[in-house]
Amino acid sequence: MNRSILLLPAALVLLAGLFGAVIAGESEEKTYDQRAAALKLDDADGHYRLALWCEGNDLKAYALREYRIVVTIEPDHRAARRALGYERIRGRWVKGKDAMRAKGFMEHEGAWVTPEEYALLAKDQIRAQRAREARQVGNEALKQAWSNDPAVRSRAMATIERIDAEYRLRPLSIAARINRPDVRMRAVKGLGALNDSEALPPLYKRSIFDSDETIRAAAVDAIRQTDAEGKIGPFVKALNSAFAPVRLHSVKALGALGDAAAVGPLIARYQIAGGSGQSVYFSQTNNMAFVQDFDVEVAQTAFIADPVIGVIQDGVVLNFRALATSGYVDVYEKVAINEALHKLTGQEHEKARDWAKWYRESKAKQ
Numbered sequence: 001m002n003r004s005i006l007l008l009p010a011a012l013v014l015l016a017g018l019f020g021a022v023i024a025g026e027s028e029e030k031t032y033d034q035r036a037a038a039l040k041l042d043d044a045d046g047h048y049r050l051a052l053w054c055e056g057n058d059l060k061a062y063a064l065r066e067y068r069i070v071v072t073i074e075p076d077h078r079a080a081r082r083a084l085g086y087e088r089i090r091g092r093w094v095k096g097k098d099a100m101r102a103k104g105f106m107e108h109e110g111a112w113v114t115p116e117e118y119a120l121l122a123k124d125q126i127r128a129q130r131a132r133e134a135r136q137v138g139n140e141a142l143k144q145a146w147s148n149d150p151a152v153r154s155r156a157m158a159t160i161e162r163i164d165a166e167y168r169l170r171p172l173s174i175a176a177r178i179n180r181p182d183v184r185m186r187a188v189k190g191l192g193a194l195n196d197s198e199a200l201p202p203l204y205k206r207s208i209f210d211s212d213e214t215i216r217a218a219a220v221d222a223i224r225q226t227d228a229e230g231k232i233g234p235f236v237k238a239l240n241s242a243f244a245p246v247r248l249h250s251v252k253a254l255g256a257l258g259d260a261a262a263v264g265p266l267i268a269r270y271q272i273a274g275g276s277g278q279s280v281y282f283s284q285t286n287n288m289a290f291v292q293d294f295d296v297e298v299a300q301t302a303f304i305a306d307p308v309i310g311v312i313q314d315g316v317v318l319n320f321r322a323l324a325t326s327g328y329v330d331v332y333e334k335v336a337i338n339e340a341l342h343k344l345t346g347q348e349h350e351k352a353r354d355w356a357k358w359y360r361e362s363k364a365k366q
Contacts, residue, residue, distance in 0.1 A: 028057045036066075044074040051083070134163050138171030145175055145183045157186045165194060173202040181212050188215060192222025200226065204234045208249045220253045231257055236265045248336055255340025263344050266337050267359050270352040278321065285315030 032054060039046045051066030063083075070080035075093070085095040089102040097107065106118040113121065137159065144156035160171045168190065175187035188206050191199040200223065207219035223231055235257070238250035251269070254262040292310035341355060342348060349355045 028059060029062075032057075032059060032062050042073055044070050044077060044080075047073070048077065048080055051080070130164065131167055134167035135170070138163060138167070142171055142174055142178075145178050145180065150182065153180055153183055157183060157190075161186075161190055169194060169196060169198055172199070176202050176206055181215065184210065184212070184215050185218060188219045188222055192218075192225055195226050197226075197228050200228060207253050208235075208238055208246055216249060216253075217256065220256045223253075224257050232259050232262045232265075236262065239265060239269045244333065248333055251333065251336040251340050255336075255343040258344065260344055263341060263359065266341055266344075267352075267355045270334070270337055270355060279319055280321070281317060281319055283315065283317040285313050285317075288312040288314070 032050070035050055035053070039050065047066045047069045051063045051070065054060070054063035054066060067080045067083045070077050071084065071093075074080075078088070081088070081093050086093040087095060087099045087102075089099065092102065094102050100107070100112050104115065105112040106115055107113075108118050108121050141156040141159040144152050144159075147153050147156070157175065160168065160175060163171065172187045172190045172194070175183050176191065178184060178187075184206065188203065191203050203219045203223050207216050207223060210216045210219065232254055235250040235253045238246050241247050241250070247269075251266065254266060289309055289311050291307045293308040338350070345358075347355075347358055349358060
């Protein structure tokens with residue numbers, strides 16, 4: 001049997017269904033027009049029933065039109081209002097964003113959040129924006145701080161000092177490294193005014209490594225005025241530096257800080273001593289090479305002789321171990337230590353053993 005003959009009835013049924021649906025749709029729209037025309041303009045209930053009929057017959061656009069007519073006639077018609085997406089909040093019909101706002105929500109980047117959540121989110125946004133603005137202002141001021149004109153440098157530092165304290169640390173830390181003494185001095189004072197533990201690292205660097213003595217003193221004074229604990233720690237550690245200027249500046253800083261806890265490390269620095277070390281071997285030998293023998297091989301018409309080299313060693317090997325080490329500071333460091341100890345204790349001694357004796361006696365009395 002021909003397959004096309006079998007498919008023909010099904011195709012005819014499908015076409016008939018589509019045609020019937022079109023006819024039905026046209027007839028429903030005509031019915032709507034007739035029913036709408038028969039209604040009075042102020043018949044809210046009639047228009048509402050017509051809207052329900054439109055929904056039941058899949059005439060969504062006509063249903064919305066009828067709901068709007070209903071609320072125009074009767075503004076407080078609850079069913080029509082809800083069909084249009086309205087909610088009654090505090091005596092007002094609102095929908096969409098107005099409804100969310102009436103409920104107390106706030107819009108933030110496309111999402112609705114509570115006022116408390118909005119305050120936190122907005123605070124983070126505002127803070128990030130302020131940080132960006134402060135960084136930009138600080139960068140521009142730092143460029144001007146390199147100027148050869150003192151007036152320009154002064155205005156640049158004034159700009160940095162007007163930045164909110166929360167964002168001032170970074171530009172002040174950078175300004176403290178600029179090769180302009182007046183800029184570094186103001187930066188050091190500004191860092192001290194922050195009274196922030198994060199401002200201590202650049203202050204320690206200036207107090208030890210700055211080439212200007214007045215700036216070093218200002219940095220130490222700024223550290224002294226902070227509320228941080230253990231202020232002497234970095235300076236005590238620097239007493240063991242291999243560089244004499246670092247040690248000398250650290251000694252002076254410890255004296256200026258006025259912390260009695262620095263007395264012990266300063267006295268210990270006066271005379272440096274250590275215990276025994278590991279064993280090492282010292283050798284001094286002479287090596288003498290000589291021909292000890294020959295290895296002979298026969299190759300066809302020739303004899304091949306390889307010399308065997310011997311070595312004679314002559315000398316000594318010694319085992320060495322340092323039993324103790326001792327050293328003294330140089331004269332400049334000695335003077336600085338004496339001055340620092342005098343500031344901290346009020347005592348006057350010239351020699352390391354006198355300071356050590358006094359320290360032992362004072363500890364025994366405690």
